[in-house]
Amino acid sequence: MGKTLYEKVWEAHEVRKLRSGQSQLFIDLHLLHEVTSPQAFGMLRDLGLKVRYPHRTFATVDHIVPTHDRTEPFQDPLAQSMLEALRQNTKEHGITFFDLGSGNQGIVHVIGPQLGLTQPGMTIACGDSHTSTHGAFGAVAFGIGTSQVRDVLATQTLAAQKLKVRRINVEGKLSPGVYAKDVILHIIRHLGVKGGLGYAYEYGGSAVEAMDMESRMTLCNMSIEGGARIGYVNPDETTFAYLEGRPFSPKGAEWEEAKRRWRSFASDPDAPYDDVVTFRAEEIPPTVTWGINPGQAVPIDGRVPLLEELPEEERPLAEEALAYMGLRPGQPIKGVPIQVAFIGSCTNARLSDLREVARFLKGHKVKKGVRALVVPGSEWVAKKAEEEGIAEVFREAGFEWRNPGCSMCLAMNPDRLQGDELAASSSNRNYKGRMGSPRGRTVLMSPLMVAAAAVAGEIADAREVFGIGR
């Protein structure tokens, strides 16, 4: 009987069983950022412990950094103190820190893959739920809390409980104007935001195999929004091609050996799954959210649901969502006015996202009255985008071109919605208050759909705005 990648990686990293029945799991790569780590270092200090294997930990600053003026000290003294704490903690414990201006600062889930730190067959942990992103490489990668950050710092291990595995096949070919973001919103819409509780999601099928690495990252990134703590894609030639030559990738003779080892982690053809679900790629439309969680989504030419169309148990939340979003049941989602357009976040701030938008945005202008921001995922992405003329396309269209960080996705920096502004956003969460205003509203969509909304001044179909495939 074959095994899944999840099972193989788990077995290779299980140090021993704990008295509670959980496993002690070794973590190959630990990523840190400024929000969820200071308390962990504090606990370490209180316990008189050291960082056990500092060479396995890498840090950057992303959540609180201003994306406009990054002169220090920041205007927000709390943000400044968090940056200082991370600088001090990484220095004291000998941890590599990609600071502002280092050329490698950026959103933690963007820089790991970009530097080649993220590799197949690894276990990866970070105090951030979107650590699932790294699963795109065939790694078992998951978000952890701060007490667990302490555990990893002190022992490079975690107490963990094995998950079930659901194979999600996406078969066929995606239509023009449809992206990985639409695929994952479609999956969550159908399987639900609680559908993945207790599962790891393994994505496969011809449409996933055809995706580039950055699309696979988008797909895995939002596994957590479907309730699954991890999501992954089996490593293949696409994975290896992406990793070759990156700063932390194996080199020379080690490269071939690494590929052999990485390949061996892929799920066996006869691996048993706890569940299998199949979607048809051709049936996936550009998808946008209408509510207050990522599962409350509809096709762009669809309508906000009528309460009576929904299963009874979903109605109270739908009612709450409609009231919060200021939408009427049955209303077409297309045409809802927007005030803000945001392209960024660990879901969609990679170079390929920006390239794809720029390709269509050229020659268009952001509608008057719309505040439009692009926040590249890393200093490297920003630099490449400048070199390739992508940044200029955005600027000419009327977007503000910002410095790298998490920005409006969770608004721990000065970028935030005001009052009940409605944002078209390429980020991952449309929760109440998520973008920094307790009444602010978020509609999730692909980066190209955000650009279309920015140009139209309302939620729009990118295929119509940019004349794609029609």
Place this chain on the structure above:
Amino acid sequence: MLEKFTVIRGRAVPLRGEDIDTDRIIPARFMKVLTFEGLGQYLFYDERFDEKGNPKPHPLNDPRYQGASLLLVEAGFGSGSSREHAPQAIKRAGFKAIIGESFAEIFFGNATAIGLPCVTLAPEDLRALFQAVEADPSLEVEVDLLAKEVRFGGRVAPLALPEAAREALTQGLWDPIGELLEAGSLLDEFDRKLPYPRRSE
């Protein structure tokens, strides 16, 4: 020695709503802190207070539920962000346990690791508990992790809790750091055996 959680008694606050995410439990702007101290005051801040800081109608602002030590929730509680600030805020606001229909994975792990048991009841039992508490906020509720049941108003409802978490909580092993450290040189073996990540050149 860690506290052993066996029977937790108290009054309960009923908090209705499915898929309550950790952004709602504690909004991101309150995470600009270097310690978890004082987070209790920001629990459900945007649901409890308006933009001027005036209290809004909310079970946690309701005088009838003041001093309650059990939080009653529905399905999918704690979804979204991995912030430990969320269970920390709940614990620091004085709650000793959470009773619900289901919990998000990371939230559950975070809560367990700080000694905040999250137990689940069958939907019909949970419904009855909500109704009983809403009808009588002074009702005493007992969460018995040893007998694996929740008792209230003469009713006994079986509770579910993954066995590893139950063991950890009842045996005082819920903070695993001590046991993880015991692995000692076994850790060095794994560090040698697993070749990641390589040094940048």
